[in-house]
Amino acid sequence: MKRYFHATLSLMGLYLRQNRIFTLFWLLAPGVWVAINTVSSLVLFPTQESLVEMGVSLIDPLTEAMHGPLLEVSIAGFVTWRTKVFLVLLGGIFSIIHMIRHTRLAEEQGKGELLGANVAGSLAPLAAGVANMALINAAAAILALLAMAALGLGLMGSLAHCLGFLAASCVLGLLAAVAAQLFVSATAARGASFGMLGVLFGLHILWNVSGGENRLAYFNPLEWPLLIRPFAGERFSLLLIPLTLGAVLTALSLWLMARRDLGAGLVPQRAGPAFAKPGLRNLQALAWRTQKGPFLSWFCFYAIFSFALGYASYLMVSAVSSAEALAGLIERLGGIEGAFLSLMLYVLGLLISVYVIMSAGILGREEAAKGETLLSMPVRRESLLLSHTVYIFGGTAAVLLMSGFCVGLGAVVGTGDGSALSRLFFEMAKMIPALWVIGGIALLLFGGLPRWMTGISYGLLILFVLMEILWEQQQIPEVLYALSPFSWITPLKAVQPAAAPLVLSIAALLLAGGGVILFRQRDAAI
Amino acid sequence: MSAIEIRGLIKRFGKTFALEGVDLKVPEGSIYGFIGPNGAGKSTTIRILLGLLKKDEGEVHLLGGDPWRENVELHRRLAYVPSDVQLWDNMTGGEVIDFLGRLRGSYSKERRAEFIERFDLDPTKKCKTYSKGNRQKVALISAFVSDVELLILDEPSTGLDPLMEGVFQQCIKEARKAGKTVFLSSHILSQVEAVCDQIGVIRGGKIIKEGNMEELRALILQQEPPTLEALFLNYYKKGQREEGLG
Ligand SMILES: Nc1ncnc2c1ncn2[C@@H]1O[C@H](COP(=O)(O)OP(=O)(O)OP(=O)(O)O)[C@@H](O)[C@H]1O
Ligand SMILES: [Mg+2]
Numbered sequence: 001m002k003r004y005f006h007a008t009l010s011l012m013g014l015y016l017r018q019n020r021i022f023t024l025f026w027l028l029a030p031g032v033w034v035a036i037n038t039v040s041s042l043v044l045f046p047t048q049e050s051l052v053e054m055g056v057s058l059i060d061p062l063t064e065a066m067h068g069p070l071l072e073v074s075i076a077g078f079v080t081w082r083t084k085v086f087l088v089l090l091g092g093i094f095s096i097i098h099m100i101r102h103t104r105l106a107e108e109q110g111k112g113e114l115l116g117a118n119v120a121g122s123l124a125p126l127a128a129g130v131a132n133m134a135l136i137n138a139a140a141a142i143l144a145l146l147a148m149a150a151l152g153l154g155l156m157g158s159l160a161h162c163l164g165f166l167a168a169s170c171v172l173g174l175l176a177a178v179a180a181q182l183f184v185s186a187t188a189a190r191g192a193s194f195g196m197l198g199v200l201f202g203l204h205i206l207w208n209v210s211g212g213e214n215r216l217a218y219f220n221p222l223e224w225p226l227l228i229r230p231f232a233g234e235r236f237s238l239l240l241i242p243l244t245l246g247a248v249l250t251a252l253s254l255w256l257m258a259r260r261d262l263g264a265g266l267v268p269q270r271a272g273p274a275f276a277k278p279g280l281r282n283l284q285a286l287a288w289r290t291q292k293g294p295f296l297s298w299f300c301f302y303a304i305f306s307f308a309l310g311y312a313s314y315l316m317v318s319a320v321s322s323a324e325a326l327a328g329l330i331e332r333l334g335g336i337e338g339a340f341l342s343l344m345l346y347v348l349g350l351l352i353s354v355y356v357i358m359s360a361g362i363l364g365r366e367e368a369a370k371g372e373t374l375l376s377m378p379v380r381r382e383s384l385l386l387s388h389t390v391y392i393f394g395g396t397a398a399v400l401l402m403s404g405f406c407v408g409l410g411a412v413v414g415t416g417d418g419s420a421l422s423r424l425f426f427e428m429a430k431m432i433p434a435l436w437v438i439g440g441i442a443l444l445l446f447g448g449l450p451r452w453m454t455g456i457s458y459g460l461l462i463l464f465v466l467m468e469i470l471w472e473q474q475q476i477p478e479v480l481y482a483l484s485p486f487s488w489i490t491p492l493k494a495v496q497p498a499a500a501p502l503v504l505s506i507a508a509l510l511l512a513g514g515g516v517i518l519f520r521q522r523d524a525a526i
Numbered sequence: 527m528s529a530i531e532i533r534g535l536i537k538r539f540g541k542t543f544a545l546e547g548v549d550l551k552v553p554e555g556s557i558y559g560f561i562g563p564n565g566a567g568k569s570t571t572i573r574i575l576l577g578l579l580k581k582d583e584g585e586v587h588l589l590g591g592d593p594w595r596e597n598v599e600l601h602r603r604l605a606y607v608p609s610d611v612q613l614w615d616n617m618t619g620g621e622v623i624d625f626l627g628r629l630r631g632s633y634s635k636e637r638r639a640e641f642i643e644r645f646d647l648d649p650t651k652k653c654k655t656y657s658k659g660n661r662q663k664v665a666l667i668s669a670f671v672s673d674v675e676l677l678i679l680d681e682p683s684t685g686l687d688p689l690m691e692g693v694f695q696q697c698i699k700e701a702r703k704a705g706k707t708v709f710l711s712s713h714i715l716s717q718v719e720a721v722c723d724q725i726g727v728i729r730g731g732k733i734i735k736e737g738n739m740e741e742l743r744a745l746i747l748q749q750e751p752p753t754l755e756a757l758f759l760n761y762y763k764k765g766q767r768e769e770g771l772g
Pocket of ligand 2: 568609
């Protein structure tokens with residue numbers, strides 16, 4: 001035992017002292033989110049009647065696809081229903097990042113070797129990571145429970161709600177712990193974990209849209225907060241499933257860890273080629289080597305997901321057309337067939353911004369880690385930048401075009417409506433310039449503030465999304481909203497100026513050009 | 527002719543001075559040992575020579591050109607080994623050597639095979655599985671394979687075992703014989719003593735001693751024990767005053 005778990009407790013302490021801001025967010029976010037939702041519901045629906053009248057009529061098919069059926073018509077029922085998916089996603093994402101960081105990433109950076117050398121047991125880093133993950137999730141759940149109780153929601157139901165998202169977050173984290181054992185690189189392990197979360201989320205939406213019971217739902221963490229039925233006859237026995245799953249996954253990850261060498265995956269590394277292929281002779285070829293993994297993953301994921309979405313769209317169209325409350329919104333979005341899908345495609349397209357920033361991040365890391373080697377070669381600085389711009393701009397366009405094509409194809413296959421293909425394709429294609437602006441911003445930051453590029457880019461992305469929400473609620477003026485590239489493509493506006501794509505493309509070009517000029521003049525960020 | 531000539535070079539990072547007026551001259555065809563304590567400014571000087579960092583003030587001539595403006599042309603004529611070599615995780619050592627060779631535009635299959643053999647490197651391993659010493663070897667092989675006039679090496683042999691250290695010293699002596707200039711930053715004074723003809727000592731961003739090995743020999747003999755190591759240990763400890771250096 002000592003050989004395996006020695007010093008687990010001191011490692012837990014060590015991990016807790018790192019990344020304190022991250023942990024603080026993780027701890028507080030669920031409670032704050034539940035509290036915000038409770039307070040705003042209390043304000044919006046002062047009486048039970050107002051809730052029944054307004055609240056329930058606000059439930060449109062989109063919301064239902066996201067959150068599933070409303071189990072209990074009360075403030076408490078409404079709040080738990082509205083918050084659960086977000087809480088699971090939040091807890092899951094934090095848990096995944098935490099697990100990978102303290103297992104595979106630490107090994108990759110050689111910290112594992114340092115720890116494993118003599119001071120700690122061989123399984124201690126993993127055990128400490130898992131224990132901390134469970135502890136932090138539990139503390140976050142307790143804080144959320146306190147917030148709910150303090151705001152007067154019933155204790156039993158609140159407990160069920162918090163246990164539901166706690167169980168889901170932990171199991172998602174444990175899935176990442178297993179993935180960390182299988183993959184040699186932290187990026188791959190993280191990608192696999194988020195991919196899994198994406199698939200679970202896709203299933204969640206699909207089941208909600210198609211309605212009806214599904215036995216498999218008991219194995220999807222995203223369903224647990226619903227299945228535990230907070231405020232609607234709590235079923236605590238459901239927790240047996242996450243407990244069993246959690247135990248199995250913990251044991252599996254420890255067993256896998258014990259079986260492999262530090263730094264190795266389960267699949268041993270094969271010897272590679274002793275000579276480079278003739279094509280590997282310039283920065284473009286190198287950029288392909290470093291960018292192809294994320295690019296192909298996004299490309300394929302979007303192709304498949306878009307096809308499924310297009311195929312399922314007729315289900316949603318029929319669901320939307322039966323909801324009267326949506327008439328106004330649908331009108332704005334250009335009619336029934338267009339409405340739901342437009343909004344979905346818009347969200348789908350916005351998410352590609354993450355790919356844009358990620359591929360720019362690869363350029364940033366390439367300079368930081370290999371800049372000394374690469375920039376001391378007879379190459380121009382701008383060619384290093386341009387070799388990656390192919391993916392930041394071109395890769396993004398390819399993902400969007402493929403996505404548009406597949407949604408269209410899915411819709412044609414699903415509904416037999418032949419005109420859907422070109423309509424949906426162009427709907428997706430016209431988002432390209434807005435995403436290019438995001439890429440332009442990232443490149444400008446690469447030139448000006450290389451160390452802050454990723455952080456500021458994600459910050460701005462979140463800001464743009466917030467601006468969208470605030471504008472929709474008419475809390476910020478049109479001119480301010482126009483600063484967001486997304487305001488030029490949003491389907492929530494009936495018409496967009498015909499020049500919008502041109503304006504956005506020029507903006508993207510100017511931003512990227514500024515990035516090139518700054519990069520040429522600054523110290524290498526090494 | 528000097529391969530490298532620097533006068534009054536100043537480099538600031540924000541408010542801190544990394545270089546406070548560096549002056550040095552590297553004669554063509556020599557092996558120049560660049561030594562000094564940690565944080566003295568060796569890597570910073572080298573990065574300015576490579577056009578990776580922009581100088582604040584002073585004159586820098588590299589192979590007769592300006593390293594910032596003419597970087598592409600000049601880089602064709604030199605090879606650089608950084609002190610902390612980082613490589614592409616999913617490429618093998620062999621692939622990296624080929625890739626860098628093609629990028630630099632000067633390398634031959636025969637020399638590649640020769641140096642891989644001499645440094646005893648397994649070129650089929652993925653870079654992420656290489657140890658620090660092996661990553662260093664990849665960069666060294668890539669530099670020695672290239673047909674260039676100038677080698678700039680920043681602590682190139684950290685992580686090499688004693689056997690490989692011997693091979694490395696042999697290789698730079700051969701490079702000199704072939705007419706190349708070598709600019710070698712190092713903490714291993716025995717290595718510097720064994721191979722260098724010229725030495726520059728930097729401390730606190732200033733060159734405090736520059737001269738050829740012959741001049742230093744006399745001073746070394748006065749030391750106890752009579753090694754370069756003893757001379758400079760003595761010197762690093764004593765601080766700014768040029769005691770014992772004459
Ligand atoms: N990017 C940077 N930003 C701020 N300060 C820096 C940066 N790079 C170097 N410095 C500072 O400049 C000084 C010189 O550093 P440099 O790396 O040139 O030293 P060195 O002689 O190579 O040391 P070592 O022997 O440890 O490699 C140090 O004080 C260092 O902290
Ligand atoms: Mg250095």
